[in-house]
Amino acid sequence: MTLKNRKESRREIFHSKLGIIEVGFSWIFILIAGVVILGLFIYISSDQASFFRDLINANLLKDLNAIFVGATVSKDTAALFEIPKTELVFDCDSYGIGGVTHPLTGHIVYAPPLLKTNELITWTKPWSLGFRVTNFLYITSPFIKYYVIYDSSHASLAAEVYDDLPDQLTKEMIAIGNADGSYIKNQGYDRIHVLVLAGSTYRSSNLPSSLYNPNDFKGYGNDEIKFIMLYDETKIADTILKGEIVIKNKKQEQQDFNEDFGGEPRLSQRFYDFSSLYAAFISGNHNVWQCMTDKSYSRARDVASIYKSRTQSLNSNILFPVCNGLYTSADNQFTIMKQNLGDSGVIIKINEIESDIILFHNINNNLERASCPLLY
Amino acid sequence: MMETISVLLVFLILLTFVVIFYVNISTSSAQSGREDITNLKAVEISQLIAYMPEFQCSSKNIVDENCFDMLKLEAFGNFSITTEGQDAIATSYFDIFEYSRIEVNEIYPDSTKSWLVYERKPESSRVSLKRTFIPISLYNAYDNSFAYGILNITVYS
Structure with missing residues (x-):
């Protein structure tokens, strides 16, 4: 074999070795690229699955909120709703499904802490301390x-x-x-x-x-x-x-x-x-009952303030002595009731609210007998 | 190997187009969802305010539907300028009405009367609004008379 032929054959062997190595690297490259692409798709799909689960829960909570608002304004009514089987969690400030929560936005809602159900019962009753303060919304299920x-x-x-x-x-x-x-x-x-x-x-x-x-x-x-x-x-x-x-x-x-x-x-x-x-x-649930009751007494303070101001307007503009005497008593009683209801954070003098309720009831009846505009 | 790289490159370009398309779809879907929520909020506020004893006509706790007591509207206005009232509006009433404006206008017989019940605007300068008008009756306890009115609800988003 001549030198030239030897060099050529050595070159061929070298290139074929390179080819073998290149094929190997090519497969490694394909494997890595495949794993990266597969990983990317798995990550995107799991992330989207979690996102859409939360989105479904959020949409369900939004629809439930619309149902609760409609139920709240319809006093003395009860209704049964079918919903997707779910676990509803209630606390003092919000309700939620699967970690997604929705605030109660001013509603006074009483419900067991956990409802695992595909049917909801809503029921509304007015709550009054003589005058109506708000509607209580009760939420439960037929499985309780x-x-x-x-x-x-x-x-x-x-x-x-x-x-x-x-x-x-x-x-x-x-x-x-x-x-x-x-x-x-x-x-x-x-x-x-x-x-x-x-x-x-x-x-x-x-x-x-x-x-x-x-x-x-x-x-x-x-x-x-x-x-x-x-x-x-x-x-x-x-x-x-x-x-x-x-x-x-x-x-x-x-x-x-x-x-x-x-x-x-x-x-x-x-x-x-x-x-x-x-x-x-x-x-x-004692905690929810206590918490919602505190909120309802807070609402009662606001409503009492408005009724007090209304009574003062009536006293100024209705100029009949019988009416004026009753409005003056009512005005004083609203002041006492607001003190009994207390400010936020102050203990409510709950036992003394009873006399306020009875007095308002009597004043309102006397106003009716005297043909004066009523307190409430 | 170069072929593999070029295939991957084309694949990534196609993936980019798909992602841009998906993002555009999601954005318009979210925008539509936000409008639905605003519309729903306007309806909810109109329902909620109509049942509140702070505004509703009643006689010995028997309620007149779609009726607002003028004296209560004035009383609420007086209450809202007190410290106690401002606290209540910032907390419990904001929970109910959120960012909105609620106004009652009498249209007959005295169209000059109006009451601004509640207003709270968001701090952002870019807000959209949704207006709802609801006919109501207005009760005057002084002379036991009724008037026609409009409840204007503007929801900001």
Whole structure:
């Protein structure tokens, strides 16, 4: 082999080695490019999936808000809505689905803290302290069972409450003597709320243990069975129910049952109007009930200010002594009521609001008899 | 290898076109969604204000629908200039009305009367607005008479 041929053959071998290496690099390059493109598409698709899930939840919350606004302005109405199966979370300021929240924007809404449902029940009742203050919106689902348990002295009140509750609710009324395991059974509801109308004679031992018997309701967490006790109830100004409410969970009621706690209430709270009682019953959540009640008293302060100013205008322009005397009393009473309602952050003198309600009721009736323009 | 690179380059250019197209679609869809929300907000405000006892006509808590009490409108105006009222408007009423302007005008018999109930504009200089007009009746408690009026709701976005 000549030198020239040897050089040529060495060149050919070198180029073929290069070709082999180049093919290898080409495959590596393709692999890397493919992984990058695949990774990019996987990232985009997962990001978009998460984005569209949030978008769907946000659209659902927007639609729910429209439903809630419509429900809020229609007092004394109840409706059942079908919605996509979802888990709705409620707290004092907002409600949400899957981490996306929507503010409650001034509505007074009472609902259990968690609703896993494809059907929503909305119900609206006006709340008044003599004069109407706002509408309470109650939100629940047919998968929550509501029991009204009463003793013989509360039979008429129990019937009034039970008839007032909307038919769409899954409700049942049981006399306390019958409230045993044959009536109250585990029927697979998400939550159970029990309203006990037995007053100061109520003792936890009157209720059977079946509601917190580990064998009967073992699948229920402590906060999934709630007891709402009503004490010291009476009616003022003809129609407004006044009383004390205690909200207990399963563990607390079990404790009271075991210790035979008797009629002494835990953390009781004064309320006015049937609407507040229903608020505790429907929501079964002391924190939400307390928080929304504070908001409603804050709204009552504003409404009382407006009625006070209106009364002063009437007093200035309606020049009949009988009317003027009543308007002056009402004006003073509005001042007292605003003091009782307090400023934000100040404890409300809730027990003293009762006399304000009664006085406004009497003044309004006297104005009507005297053919004067009414306070409200 | 050069072929592979050129194929990738073409692919990236096509991908860029797709992304630009998608972004344009999303932007116009978001714009349309924002208009829907503004329209919905105007309807919600008109519903909410009509049921509020601060403005609604009532007699012993029996409500007259679509009726506003003139004395309550004046009282709300007086309340809104007090410190307490300004706090309430900045907090609880802003939660309800947000950025909007709510005005009531009497059109018959006295078309000179009007009440500015609420106004709060956004700080941004670029705002769009949506106006809604609703006929209402106005009650005068002094002489137990009624008048015709218009509820003007302007929602800013």
